[in-house]
Amino acid sequence: MSIHHPAEDIRDAWRRLLSRGRAVRQAYKQVFGIPDYERYVAHRMAHHPDQPLLPQNEFYRRAIAGKFGRGGQRCC
Amino acid sequence: MNGVKSFLVWAAVAIVGAVSFAALALGRGESVNAVWLVTAALSVYIIAYRFYSKFIAERVLKLDDSRETPAVRHNDGLDYVPTNKWVLYGHHFAAIAGAGPLVGPVLAAQLGFLPGTLWILAGVVAAGAVQDFIVLFASVRRDGKSLGEMIKMELGPIPGSLALVGVLGIMIIILAVLALVVVKALTASPWGLFTIAATIPIALLMGIYMRVIRPGRVTEASVIGVVLLLAAIVYGRTIAGDATLGPIFTLTGPQLAWALILYGAIAASLPVWLMLAPRDYLSTFLKIGTIVALAVGIYLVAPPLRMPATTRFIDGTGPVFSGALFPFLFITIACGAVSGFHALISSGTTPKMIAKESQMRLIGFGGMLAESFVAVMALTAACVLDPGIYFVMNAPAAIIGSTAADAAQVISHWGFVITPDMIQQTAADIGEKTILSRAGGAPTLAVGMAQILGSALGGKTMEAFWYHFAILFEALFILTAVDAGTRVGRFMIQDMLGHVYRPLGDTQLLPANFLATGLCVAMWGYFLYQGVVDPLGGINTLWQLFGVGNQMLAGIALLLCTTVLVKMKRQRYAWVTLVPTVWLLITTLTAGLEKIFHSDPRIGFLALAHKFSTAAAQGTVLAPAKSVAEMQRVAFNNYLDAFVCGFFVLLVLAMCVFAIKTCMQALRQARPTSIEIPPAGAAQSAA
Numbered sequence: 051m052s053i054h055h056p057a058e059d060i061r062d063a064w065r066r067l068l069s070r071g072r073a074v075r076q077a078y079k080q081v082f083g084i085p086d087y088e089r090y091v092a093h094r095m096a097h098h099p100d101q102p103l104l105p106q107n108e109f110y111r112r113a114i115a116g117k118f119g120r121g122g123q124r125c126c
Numbered sequence: 127m128n129g130v131k132s133f134l135v136w137a138a139v140a141i142v143g144a145v146s147f148a149a150l151a152l153g154r155g156e157s158v159n160a161v162w163l164v165t166a167a168l169s170v171y172i173i174a175y176r177f178y179s180k181f182i183a184e185r186v187l188k189l190d191d192s193r194e195t196p197a198v199r200h201n202d203g204l205d206y207v208p209t210n211k212w213v214l215y216g217h218h219f220a221a222i223a224g225a226g227p228l229v230g231p232v233l234a235a236q237l238g239f240l241p242g243t244l245w246i247l248a249g250v251v252a253a254g255a256v257q258d259f260i261v262l263f264a265s266v267r268r269d270g271k272s273l274g275e276m277i278k279m280e281l282g283p284i285p286g287s288l289a290l291v292g293v294l295g296i297m298i299i300i301l302a303v304l305a306l307v308v309v310k311a312l313t314a315s316p317w318g319l320f321t322i323a324a325t326i327p328i329a330l331l332m333g334i335y336m337r338v339i340r341p342g343r344v345t346e347a348s349v350i351g352v353v354l355l356l357a358a359i360v361y362g363r364t365i366a367g368d369a370t371l372g373p374i375f376t377l378t379g380p381q382l383a384w385a386l387i388l389y390g391a392i393a394a395s396l397p398v399w400l401m402l403a404p405r406d407y408l409s410t411f412l413k414i415g416t417i418v419a420l421a422v423g424i425y426l427v428a429p430p431l432r433m434p435a436t437t438r439f440i441d442g443t444g445p446v447f448s449g450a451l452f453p454f455l456f457i458t459i460a461c462g463a464v465s466g467f468h469a470l471i472s473s474g475t476t477p478k479m480i481a482k483e484s485q486m487r488l489i490g491f492g493g494m495l496a497e498s499f500v501a502v503m504a505l506t507a508a509c510v511l512d513p514g515i516y517f518v519m520n521a522p523a524a525i526i527g528s529t530a531a532d533a534a535q536v537i538s539h540w541g542f543v544i545t546p547d548m549i550q551q552t553a554a555d556i557g558e559k560t561i562l563s564r565a566g567g568a569p570t571l572a573v574g575m576a577q578i579l580g581s582a583l584g585g586k587t588m589e590a591f592w593y594h595f596a597i598l599f600e601a602l603f604i605l606t607a608v609d610a611g612t613r614v615g616r617f618m619i620q621d622m623l624g625h626v627y628r629p630l631g632d633t634q635l636l637p638a639n640f641l642a643t644g645l646c647v648a649m650w651g652y653f654l655y656q657g658v659v660d661p662l663g664g665i666n667t668l669w670q671l672f673g674v675g676n677q678m679l680a681g682i683a684l685l686l687c688t689t690v691l692v693k694m695k696r697q698r699y700a701w702v703t704l705v706p707t708v709w710l711l712i713t714t715l716t717a718g719l720e721k722i723f724h725s726d727p728r729i730g731f732l733a734l735a736h737k738f739s740t741a742a743a744q745g746t747v748l749a750p751a752k753s754v755a756e757m758q759r760v761a762f763n764n765y766l767d768a769f770v771c772g773f774f775v776l777l778v779l780a781m782c783v784f785a786i787k788t789c790m791q792a793l794r795q796a797r798p799t800s801i802e803i804p805p806a807g808a809a810q811s812a813a
Contacts, residue, residue, distance in 0.1 A: 080209055081216035082410055084344040093203030110342040111399070116204065118398035118406070118610070120617050 085113035136176065143169025150240065150435070157430035160506045163239065164424055167247060167502045171495040174251040179491040182256065186691070186699040187263050189483040196270040197479050206270075208481035211488055218476045218493045220410050222258075222468050223417070225304055225604050226461025226676075227497055229567030231505035233669060234458045235516060236446040238436035239509040241455050243502065249456075249463025250498035253706030257680055259490030260687040260703060261469045265477035266486060269803040273473045273683060279801050280689055285784040289682055292777045293470070294618045295770065296675035298646070300467075301611045302653035303668040304604045305390070309382045309658055310566035310665065311597050316366040316375035317557055319382075321594055322601045323375070324358035325405065326389075332404035344407055351408045359594050363557060379658040386608070387651040393605075394612035394643050402609050409603035416575075416599045420503050423578045433509035433516065438541070445521035446565065447666045448728040449720065456713035457673030462501020464710065466679025468494065504567075507574030514544025515552055515561070519570050523563045524661050524750040533562055557590030565665040568604075572596035615646035656763045661750035667731075667767060674718045674771060678778040681710040685785040693792040693800035711782065718775040722768045731771065735764035 072088075079086045087106050094103055104112065146166035150158055183189045200206035209217070234242040265271055268279065274293070278286025312319045331354075332347040340346060365371045377385070393401055442450035447458060461467070472490060480486055508516060517537045518526065526533040530546040537544050553561045556576055561569065576592035584591070617633065619642040624631015630638045657664030684707040691700045724730030727737045739761035741748050751757045792799050798806065 077210060077213045080207075080213045082220065082344075082407065083217060084407070085342060087342060090203050093201075097201070097203070107341045110336075113204065114336075114399050114403050118402050120614060 083117060085110050085117075136173070139169055139172050143173065150243070153435075157432055158435075159428055160424055160431050160510055161428045163243060163431065163506055164421075164502060167243070167499060170247045170251065171499065174255070175492055175495060178251060179255070179259065179487050182259060182491070182702060183484065183487040186696060186702050187260070189263070189486060191482045191484050193267075193483055195266055195480045195483060196477060197481055199269075200478075205475070206478045209479040211481070211485040214476065214479050214481075214485070214489055215493060216414075217479070218471070218489050219496050220414060221471050221474075221476070222465075222493060223413060223497050223500055224461070224607060225307065225568075225600060226465060226467070227501035228504045228571055228600060229307060229669070230459040230673070231462060231501045232508040232567040232570045233446050233520070233565075233665070234455055235433055235505060235508040235570075236437065236444040236520065237440050237451060237455060238434050239431050239505060240435040241440065241451055242459055242505050245455055245459055246463050246498055246501050246505070249459070250494060253680070253684070253710065254462075254464035254468070254498065255491040255494040256702060256706060257464060257466075257683050257687065258468045258472050258494040259486060260690070261683055262472040262477055262480075262486050262490035263483075264687065264690050265473040266480050266483065267802045270477040271473065271803070273469045273686070276473065276690075277682070277686055280686060280693065281781075281784050281788050285781055288777060288780060290618065291622075292675075292679065292682065292774070294615060294622075295773060295777075296466070296672070296679055297611055297615050297618070298649045299653065299668065299672045299675050299770070301390075301608055301615070301650035302657060303665070303672045304607055304611075305383075305386045305650065305654045306657045306664055306668055307566040307568050308386065308601050308604050309379055309654070310564055311568040311572075311601060312377070312382055313379045313564075314376055314560065315558055315597075316372050317362040317594055318597050318601075319375045319377060320362040320365045320371075321355070321358045321598050322605070324362075325355065325408075325598070325602055325605070326401075328354045328358070329401050329405040329408065332408065333400040336404060337399050347404060348407050348411055351404065352411065355408070355412075355598065356595075359591060359598060362594060363590070366557075380655070383651075383655045383658040386654065387647055389605070390608050390612050390651070391643060391647045393609040394616060394647070395640070398613075402606070402613075405602070405606050405609070409599075409606045412599045413603055416596070417500055417503070419579065420507070420575060421499075423575075423582045424503065424506060427578050427581045429510040429578060429581070431506070431509045432511065433513050437513075442729075445517060445525045447670060448726070449670075449717075449724075453713040453717040453720070454670070457670060457677050457717045459501065460673045460676040460680075462498050462504075464677065464680045464706070465497075466676045466681070466683055468497075469679065469683035504571055507571050507578060510577065511570065511574050512542075512544065512548070514538070514542040514548065515573070516570060517542055518544065518549050518552075519561050519564045519573065521563060522565065522662055522666070526563065528562060530560075530562065555586065555589045556593035558593075568597060568600045571600070612643065612646050612650075615650075616642040619645055656759075660760070660763070670717070670721060671767060671770060674714055674721065675774050677710055677714040678718075678774050681707060681714060681778050682781045684710060685781055689785050689788050689792070690800055692789045693798060695792075695798045697793065711778065714778065715775060718771050721771050722775075731764040731768035735761045735768065738764070 076086060076089055087109050090109055091103060094101065143166055146162045146169060149162040150166060197206050197208040201208060231242050231246065261273065264276055268276055271279065274286055274290045277289045312322060328351050332351045335347040335350065336342065336344055365375060440451045442448060447454060476489060480489065514537050518533050526536045530549040534544050534546045534549060549561065552573065553559060556573060572593045575596040576589045579592045580586065580589040616639070620631050620633055620638060623642065629635060630641065632638050653668060657668045660667065684703050687703040688700055688707055691697065691703060720729055722731055725733050727734040738748060738757045742754050742757040742761065745754060747754060747757060751760055
């Protein structure tokens with residue numbers, strides 16, 4: 051049994067907080083339909099690691115064009 | 127133990143609901159607090175969600191989490207993304223909530239607060255939420271196909287094309303009526319017009335920021351946008367009072383109509399990143415923020431409902447819209463109770479983001495409940511106003527005259543006592559010169575919101591700010607809808623023209639683009655302009671035309687849902703969609719036919735057209751028209767409105783015939799005949 055160093059606990063808590071923050075940020079972006087490059091990269095890495103990634107600016111361009119291209123989804 | 131606990135919780139919800147309804151129903155002769163109304167609504171939503179949506183999910187649709195959804199199957203990280211259900215709930219709600227649930231309930235408040243409330247609640251549980259839920263289900267089971275494609279698959283190619291033409295027709299009317307709401311709110315209101323005009327450069331700045339300066343930083347750009355908007359509201363008062371700038375921003379109705387038509391044509395031709403995208407983000411943030419603020423405000427302030435439970439206008443003689451409670455209440459409040467347009471959203475991006483089938487219950491059914499709650503709050507905001515003020519703002523000039531003294535006399539005569547001083551004081555409180563005949567929902571809601579938010583935050587001195595904030599918030603997402611809707615209409619027109627002459631359907635060809643955009647703008651622009659110059663107010667004609675169209679689209683969507691259930695061999699449960707379908711058909715066909723053929727010229731298009739054309743032929747001028755030419759125009763427009771209305775009626779009757787035919791065929795088959803993608807058996811046999 052090793053004794054935990056308090057600094058390690060703090061670092062752990064900090065890391066957890068950061069990942070919680072990332073989750074909140076991702077959820078927020080999805081709710082408002084804001085293109086999320088981080089998530090896109092993670093998805094490509096997980097599913098198509100062999101294929102090239104779109105550069106960040108190009109990703110935003112395509113995402114906005116795709117979302118609003120035919121007028122977008124809006125109700126009365 | 128768990129059973130007892132659950133029983134106690136649900137019994138408590140039911141009791142809270144029952145007590146709230148009792149307070150609403152029994153509080154005759156004294157004013158009822160708005161908190162009761164909002165609480166009654168919430169209790170209905172919670173109970174309907176817990177029991178009815180569960181029944182639909184488990185028994186009727188038999189949602190099956192072992193079946194892959196399109197989001198999982200195609201997961202491409204862009205369009206098809208399995209999404210957390212609460213996140214998707216927010217996303218779906220932001221897409222379905224527009225100006226609709228804010229306008230209809232305000233107009234229906236002329237009948238008192240009770241008829242509108244009961245229809246919103248009964249309608250959403252029995253029809254609206256069911257429609258959104260089952261259309262979403264049908265789309266998820268068909269690889270995320272759209273409403274038009276599903277009608278084509280399940281009912282045949284002719285009904286599929288008919289539905290698309292119908293959608294375009296409704297779209298045109300919606301754009302016209304939404305634009306008309308903006309015109310009514312901004313006529314002779316330099317403060318309002320300045321803030322709305324300021325949104326254009328602000329949106330352009332945000333667009334450039336998001337594209338060039340800090341690509342993808344939507345939130346940063348939006349924060350800058352919101353700060354600039356608030357500055358525009360504050361500064362607008364100075365502009366309005368300025369001797370040279372004030373008159374520049376004081377426009378008449380027809381001038382504003384032309385400005386909007388021009389705006390629509392230009393905005394819909396710009397690249398989406400420059401104006402549509404930033405404006406859409408901005409309006410979504412404001413929309414969610416304002417709705418939350420209003421809900422909190424109602425509970426904090428707990429204002430009394432000053433409108434009576436029912437007014438004498440349930441007999442059909444009301445000044446805001448003519449026609450009796452049945453059928454006109456049911457087409458005046460469309461969004462919030464049941465909205466056909468949602469069938470387009472529920473078969474749009476949402477089905478491509480559902481991670482598990484069981485989550486459709488929350489997204490489809492639950493999402494519509496939230497929209498309905500917005501409608502209840504809009505109704506509340508209209509009913510906390512002094513009824514006299516409500517009628518001053520919503521009755522057309524042809525009835526109440528154009529001075530505060532005339533209006534006060536007419537409205538007091540109806541039994542809603544009001545003095546010219548009160549009218550002038552209300553206008554002064556909100557920083558406007560006049561509040562007379564501002565039909566269309568937005569200004570009334572804005573005054574109601576200003577009073578609620580003002581008592582919560584800032585008091586009387588802040589009322590003018592809150593009023594212009596509320597106008598800005600509504601106008602902003604209406605203008606976004608005008609821009610987006612014109613684009614949608616343009617693509618639909620190009621699809622259709624492409625069948626006639628192929629190059630016209632080429633979306634890359636600039637002349638073809640301009641032609642289709644021009645046609646779309648010309649069509650809604652025509653109805654808008656006629657609505658603006660219509661001495662009878664315009665809203666009472668156009669909104670009802672929109673209501674008929676939108677509810678007919680809901681009828682068509684529910685016919686599809688019924689057909690799907692029958693084809694799945696679940697006809698035992700077909701009543702779930704059949705009952706609301708029949709109700710919608712009864713109310714909309716009655717309303718549609720009354721609008722065309724009713725002998726009272728205040729209701730029937732043909733009767734009014736006939737009255738004006740006969741008088742014009744004899745050379746007599748009938749008020750409120752001022753010349754024979756104006757009379758002929760009124761007659762022509764009413765013939766046109768009768769034609770559009772007749773088109774909607776025939777369309778829905780045709781769809782009805784197709785649906786019945788398909789259902790009869792399906793009933794004769796021993797096995798399910800619905801077409802699912804991938805087919806129903808595929809998943810099981812593979813597993």
